[in-house]
Amino acid sequence: MRTDTSWGTLPAREHLPVEVTDAPVLDVTIPVYNEEQDLEPCVRRLHEHLARTFPYSFRITIADNASTDRTPQVAARLDTEIPEVRAYRLEQKGRGRALRTVWSHSDAPVLAYMDVDLSTDLNALLPLVAPLISGHSDLAIGSRLSRSSRVVRGPKREFISRAYNLILKSSLSARFSDAQCGFKAIRRDVAQRLLPMVEDTGWFFDTEMLVLAERAGLRIHEVPVDWIDDPDSTVHIVKTATEDLKGVWRVGRALAVGALPLDRLARPFGDDPRDRRIGGVPGGLARQLVGFCVVGALSTLFYLLLYSVFRAMAGPQLANAAALLVSAVANTAANRRLTFGVRGRERAVRHQAQGLVVFAIGLALTSGSLAALDAATGTPSHSTELAVLIAANLAATVLRFLLLRAWVFPERRTDDLPARDIAPASATASATASTPVSTPVSSATATVPVPASASSDTADLDSRTAR
Template sequence: MSLSTLPSHTSEQVRVLAPVLDVVVPVHNEEIDLEPCVRRLHDHLRAEFPYRFRITIADNASTDSTPDVAARLAEVLPDVTSVRLPEKGRGRALKHVWTHSDAAVLAYMDVDLSTDLGALLPLVAPLISGHSDLAIGSRLARGSRVVRGVKREVISRTYNLILRGTLSARFSDAQCGFKAIRAEVAERLLPLVEDTGWFFDTEMLVLAERAGLRIHEVPVDWVDDPDSRVDIVATALADLRGIARLTRALGSGRLPVAALREQLGRNPLPVAGVPAGLTGQLLRFAAVGVASTLAYLLLYALLRTGAGPQAANLVALLVTAVANTAANRRLTFRVRGNGGAWRHQAQGLVVFAIGLGLTSGSLALLHLASTPPTIVELAVLVLANLVATGVRFLLMRSWVFRTTTRTKQA
């Protein structure tokens, strides 16, 4: 959303008075660090940020004098407000403030200001211009400069590796307390984010990626706060539970990611003569096909030692056909949930029958001519499978998963 394309339902007066940027500082028992943090942030924004801004102190269930400090700062500093929440949780605080803010771009940063404020304008500029949908500060991106202990470095890198392995995350740093999001994206995305604690950031970013949103990463200068009160063990366990919950939700299709992608996702650039999504589907189908072919040949070689060529081909092709349909359903055509799974498998078996006819026919013709060794049989089967693979892709795209393909092109 550029500054010239704010939602049409807002009045001209609101457009003028509403800030472009709302920076949230979530706090819990930060009576010492809060005032110097907010004053430094306020001075920086007044000197360096060219648009209207607001700083919102989001206190979540502090038991010390943090609420009093926040209220005093809101009184003496222009463009500073404070919000008090009765329950603890950084994610809860961010979700509450962001969903009630009238700013075009919503951001947050940790109260310790570990991230250099010079990265704030580069963080939000792509969101203001409309180039990107979310932005994150990254301590692991090339060009970042980080000062922290070995323990935190190992934990951070391990966590991001786990995200890549379990949720196929492509962003480099989920935990850096320096992020921003466009308001209309937050309006659609945040209702799907369930976590109210430290996993909030990760869940939001994973859902954003699955919805096809563009995430801008900014390398940051970051200095570890030695007085950090984050319980590393408890946070790590909560994050692992969050990963497991989110993996189940995405795998079962409970989260309406496809609908979110239709509403907010960036469609692929059109290429003349190439249907939308075809290139990516071909690459994913090829990867699944290579794995299926290797599994098929291994099974055929094992079964061939105790059975005839036709029986070995039938069993090997049947087993790998079921696995191939399931893999293509999930990976190539991105179908989530169990809806239509049995129909897809039934149609996949029809495709399997066509592949069986091609491979069995090739074997029959080969044995009519001679009694070849197993290596020749395998070579002929590889060629027959290549032809069958092309036919399989065309039938899956145009018949088995036709509805899914058309929905993504629309």
């Protein structure tokens, strides 16, 4: 996978080490807003479940985003009384903002979150995070729409949920089944790359994160869950649906123009020796040939269609040149993204200019073929012209692939890049400026730095209670 960013690609997934460390293996975040009644029973129930059933160390993080009731005091008390609980306070609302902030500062290798009402059966928590611990998957989500899920909720919410997922499938080609279930987990190394690319700070945060992860080829594990609707939920359905639709439009537009550097999320194959690069063999050649052939076949059909249209209005040479020009621009754009894996706008104009040079070579071959045909037969039939053009295009196709691979989109070797271009995400993050946080959760506080790579909204993050 080629990249026009300075991040490099993600390393291969590995099983998390089993040795005991200071950091917990799992950090479960509970975002809350004005939940003074439900917060304590939720945290104590979750803590009891994890202490009884979870085989690894864990932490429960309360992310209070701008509550105006006694929620901050309840969170501070739980932080003091339970060693595995800590509390964060943000002065701005937004579930996405709370999750991004807490996850960006967590030292746990697996990050999860769940809603404070604990609508999802907690027995699904271990199956949710197990594939992330083992290195099998990058993200995991609970699904209420799986056939084996058992869900209790009203027809209104059922309709809204299924309609929303239908919109995602039709507009963004999403393959995951349930974007809005408040029961998800992600590996920290993935979160470090993915979270800076997620713009939403509200309820659409989950969906945007999943869509970008899926488009980047990350593995999303789905767990069927038992789920009971909370009749006292304070979510404003109409407002949330409107914001979600705006988010769908924004993400769809960004994906359409290639504005997101998804290549920084690419994963190599696993640690099987058969998956490693073999010396002397160009990487990704087979995949590129398949992609080039698919794009080429579609481009040829597009070209022939254009030629037939233009031929009705102009002579064969002019029709051929116009059809080649239009199809060449589309062909270069498609090969840039689909065959050679280059995303983003950097050097896009240069690539198109080089593609036009390749187009000129193809034009010379096909135009020369038409000239030779005209000299040989005088007035060839339309079907004969098409046959000659197909043969000429086959010859030009081989040359086009070689030029695209060796000149337009050359392989960028990691050892040829300057050090700044292959710096790991952790090094990049540590070099950024930090913003101190000062709003107290309780009487004793510690300052938590917020990296500049995170959203600027995290500047209001409160420090956790010091023990």
